Amino acid sequence: MRTLFDIRAGAGLLLAGMLAMSGCSRGTEEAxxxxxxxxxxxGVVSGLLQRRKAAPPPAFSRAQLETVGLPITGFVAENRDLSAYFFRTEARHDATPGLIEVWLSGDQKSSVTTRAGLVIATRGLGDDLLSSTVPMAGSGPAPGPLAQQIRYGDNRERGLRLRCDLADLGPERIEILGRSQATRHLQQSCEGAGGRIVNDFWADPRDGFLWQSRQWAGPGVGYLQLRRVIK
Amino acid sequence: MTLPIPLFPRRARFRQVPGLAVAALLSLPILTSPGRAQEIGDTTRYLPPEIGSETPSFKPLPPPSLNFYGVPGVIDMPSGQTAPDGQFTTALAHFGGQTRVTLSFQATPWMGISFRYHGIQNWNMYGFETYYDRNFDVRFRLMQEARFRPEVTLGLQDFSGTGLFGAEYIAASKTLRTPAVWGSARDGGQLVVTGGIGWGRLGSYNNIGSFGHRPAYDGSTNFGGEPSYDQWFRGPYALFGGVEWRPNDRLGIKLEYSSDDYVTETQKTAVFEKKSPFNFGVEYQWTESSRLGLYYMYGSEIGASLQIQFNPRQPLTPMQQSAPLPIKPRRDWAGPPEAWTTDWVDSAEVRLSLRDRVAAELTKSGLVLESLELSGTEAELRYRNPRYTPAAAAVGRAARALAASLPPSVETFRLVPVANGMALSAVILRRSDLEALEYDGDAAQALRAVTAYADAPHGPGAGAMPGPDLYPDFSWSLAQYFAPSYFDPSLPFRLDLGVDLRLSYRPAPGWRIAGKIRQRVWGNVKDGRASNSVLPHVRTDQDKYAQHGTTIEELYAARYWRPGANLYARISGGYFESMFGGLSGELLWKPVGSRLALGIEANYAIQRDYDQLFSFRDYKVFTGHASAYYELGGGYKTQLDVGRYLAGDFGATFSFDRIFANGWSVGGFFTLTDVSSADFGEGSFDKGIRFRIPLNWMLGTPSRSGMGMLIRPVQRDGGQRLDVPGRLYDQVREAHRSGLDAGWERVWE
Incomplete structure (x- = not known):
């Protein structure tokens, strides 16, 4: 996937480079x-240069993150070069059960929306998950149908429909940023749309709160890892 | 819930059949073939996962490879395969002194068109050392591949040119799955077996019969360019065939038997020596979009090819638009609805500060506030969209800006996109719907269902607040330009390059004064052919215009307004383009939800002096057209213009374009006027193809810009229209119902 992106970036660079010099503009007209x-x-050139000498993302301590005063989730997009802490900008309910939380990256360019901890939308990641209906029971994942609307290609959306089973893999102790947490490992396997996905959840045994998960957010975004650092 | 029927892609109607019948059908070994999975546009068909993954994928399977004529085929022979819908391909091929560059477009799922530029070295006939020719092809899919039947295509090659490359064929190809070897294959190895029958060039070797008489092309009475239907499927016919084996997703091995005897090239002149009808080749998928090939041709020559394939639906870089801020439901911050007062509306100060907040929110999203009118429960926002290609993306951002800024009592949002001061439409949304549906499982369609569209009132209301410090609005830019010129027989590609200084001044809504001053830095267009046209030289003095390095490309004033419901008007005067200036008026009728639009344009055009500064030449002409525009649906657009052209000729232009929601467009046009083919000259009548590649597709960032190209096989003087900047139809269409619908899925982004 990484090489693919490089090829695309390279092709874009080549196309752009063939025609590019420099210029400037001012005002409200389209440039x-x-x-x-x-x-x-x-932008592409500087991006490539930066990536070459990219430093690892700054490692924050739990104490530093706690000073922000907002709930924080650590995100890793396995398909993308993305590993960052996202801050909660919205927590609300709508007609469907489950607390909706919108997580925004520090640069405010990307966001991920969860419902009771299950990913229902992404923005700013490219070929985003526009909306979805997730199988849930009470406050956690459940077996049942999963429907995703993905933005794809020519500004269209394409629907994916999968059918999910849920297995309880038993108790598991995980560690999130230096804090150990007792959880139950739930695994949701979904089939359909010509493929198969596996979502993993590490839920609090007391109230089902999802401390950690690995969820698939469509063919574009791929698997996302979520770690709830600040509750 | 709809049943996913992955094995039964094109028979969606069976979903209506009662459950038992569906189950019975699904249990059958249903007709399917690898060929079908390549329909990118087919949203019901699921593709196999990508290599090394088991998750569902939207990435299309590799498309059919191309032949030396740049159409799906073996090596020199065509196949029955069809490119995926919308596929845009470029092929460069060379063997035995012949170079072919072909642009092809799969205009519909069943019809592909191609334009080719063909050069033959060592021609040494008819006064050409190297012979250049331009061809158009068209291919029709007659039958789609299924488990027990091949894909069948009927093709007309060089159907309107000099006929030197003229051929007609019917080819059939069957794809068979083979085990993958020497590498990974997402959908298994593929063996494509092709057989066909050809006429013309493709009936020239080892013919098996003859059908009627095929008249020879006569260059003394025929100026080319007209469909040579008296030749089609006439004369000797022969069989051809070949196989392509793709053992994995990278490699292709090809073998063919050619029915092209290259009579002219090898017998009348000596371009190369043909020793065998068999050709062999190896191809390698170099990148996702490009494929390289090396061949041994006709027992004597080495050939090479480069195939580049794109699809407008597959962006080069996935669109990545900065995340919007969520809409906060009013009950979470403003208390119960009973407490939402409208008292604030009485304070002009409060309204102005609200306008400033909205303007600031819009600026963050790249939009420009033209005016805002507030009542206690309604807001009408007029805005300009310089950033987003689908108008719906701007609608979503504008709605968010209002929801984030306005007091809770405002429930109805009227969003009015504006271009050049003209209100284009009104999109009416309820704030409570925005709050309720943002996280709906099918959020875009749910919002679409509760959105209303209307014609916008002509001007903002009396109480509307104009955008803060917007008018007078001055913009400028300095950027490089590239101006190519094609198909001069002595040098097929010429180029000028330099810098353009663009200036735009809008003293008030609806007014625009704009200019473009050009400084050439380097170029060789000035060395081009002198005109031999017998008509007034309205377009063919290109070389004379290219003699001057510092020019005023445009300098004009334009006024746009809405004279009535569904009506749009423009009047402009000045220097419109490098060759003409004058006066121009246009009126367009287009209801927001209508597929049909009607327009009328009248111009008094005066030819500009070659130096392209302020003076004019003696040639003046009244030119104008009545136009009908009709959207066929699915992005297909037709246009008919009837009227008088620049050389004073009367006639009509027919255009057909396919427009994708991301701004890609590909199309063609032809013009027939009362100018005879002899007076018109080479090509007989005016025609061309055009395409536009949007930057958002290339770069993955929101943008309305694009790179366009218009290619005429020959530039002559007949059937030429004035290039007036700022014509109405395109700016109006994109913010009307069909334009909003086309990209509606981006409304929540």
Whole structure:
């Protein structure tokens, strides 16, 4: 996946580079195509240069994160070069059961929305999960149908329908940023749409709260790892 | 819930059949074939997972490979295969002194079109050392592949040119799955077996019969460019065939028997020597979109090819738009609805500060506030969208800006996209729907169901607050330009490049004064062919115009307004393009929900001096058209323009374009006027193809810009229209019902 992205970025760079020089603009008009290309090329070049010497993301301690005063989830997008702490910007309910929480990255460019801890939407990650209906019972994952709407290609959405089973893999002790947590490991296997996905959840044995999970957010975004650092 | 029927892609109607029948059907070994899975547009068909993964995938399977003519095929022979819907391909192939560059587009699932530029070295005939030719092909799928039947295609090659490459064929191909070897294959190895029958060039070797008389092309009476239907499927016919084995997703091995005897190239002149009808080749998928091939051709020549395939539906970079901030339900921050007062509306100060908040929110999303009108329960926002290609993405951001800024009593949002001061439509949303549906399982469709569309009132109401410090609005930009010129026989590709300074001044809504000053830095268009046209030289003096390095490309004033319901108007005056200036007026009728639009345009055009500064030449003409635009649905658009052209000729232009929601468009046009083919010259009548590649597709960031290209096989003077900047239809269409629908899925992004 990484090499694929590199090829795409490379192709984009080449196309842009063929036409790009430099320029400038001011005002409310749309910038001319050539200028946008030139800017994008500069962006891609600097991005490639930065990636080459990219430092690992800064390691925050739990104490530092606690000073923010907001619930925080650590996200890893396995398909993307993304590993970051997202801050909760919204917690609300709607007509469907389950607390909705919107998690926003520090640069405010990406967000992930969960319902009772289950991923129902992503934004700003590319080929995003637009919306979904997740099988849940009470406050956690359940067997049943999973429906996802994915933005795809030509600004369209495509639906995916899968049927999920749930297995309880028993108690498991996990560690999240230096804190040990007793959990039950639940595994949801879903089949359909020509493939198979496996979602893993580590739930609090007392109230079912999801401390950690690995969930699939559609063919574009792929698997996301979620670790609830600050409750 | 809809049943997923992965094995039965094109028979969606069976979903209506009662459950038992569906179950019975699904238990049958249903007709399926690898060929079908390549329909990218087919949303009911699920593809196999990608290699090394078991998760569902939307990534299409590798498309059919291309032949030397840039159409699905073996090596020099065509196959019965069809490219995926919308596929846009470029093929570069060379062997035995012949170079072919082909652009192809799968315009519909069943029809593909191609344009080819063909060069033959060592021609040494008819006064050409190297011979260049332009061809158009069209291919029709007659039968789709299924388990026990092949895919069958009927093709017309070079159907309107000089006929030198003219051929007609019916080819059938069957794809068989083989075990994958020497590498991984997502859907198994593939063996494609092709057989066909060809006429013309493809009936020239070892013919098995003849059908009627195929008249020869006569260059003295025929100026080319007209469909040579008197030749189609006439004369000797022969069989051809080949196999392609793709043992894995990278490698392809090809073998064919060619029915092209290359009579002209090898017998009338000596471009190469043909020793055998058999060709062999090996191809390698270099990147996801490009494939390289090496071949041994006709027993004597080495050939090479590069195939590049894109699909407008497969962005080069996945679209990554910054996340929006969530809509906060009013009951979470404003208390119960009974407490939502409308007292604030009486304070002008409060309303102005609300406008400033909305304007700031819009700016964050790249939108421009034109005006905001507030009552206690309603808001009408007029905004400009310089950033997002689907109008719906801007609608969503505008709605969020209102929801984030306005007092809780405002329940109805009227969102009015504006272009050049003209209100294009009104999208009416309820704030409570936005709050309720943001996290719905099918959020985009749920919101679509409760959204209303209307024609927008002509101007903002009396109480509307204009955008803060928006007018007068001055913008400028400095950017490089590239101006290519094609198909000069002495040098097929010429280019000018330099910088453009663009200026735009909007003194008030609906007014625009704009200019473009160009400085050439380098170029060789000025060395091009001098015109030999017998018509007024309205377009063919390109070389004379290219002699000057510092030019005013455009300098004009335009006024846009809404004269009535569903009506849009423009009047402009000045220097419109490098060759003409004058006065231009246009009126367009287009209801928001209508597929049909009607327009009328009248121009008084004066030819500009070659130096493209302020002076004019003596040639003046009244030109204008009545136009009908019709959207066929699915992004297909047709246009008919009837009227008088720049050379004073009368006639009509027919255009057909396919527009994708991300801004890709591919299309073609032809113009027939009262100018005879002899007076028109080479090509007989005006025609061309055009395409536009949007930057958002290339770069994955929101943008409305794109790179366009218009290719005419020959630029002549007949059937030429004035290029007036800012014509109405395209700016209006995208914010109307079909334009909003096309990208509606992005409304929540």
């Amino acid at each position: 001319p195509t050539q200028l946008e290309l030139a800017r994008a090329t500069q």
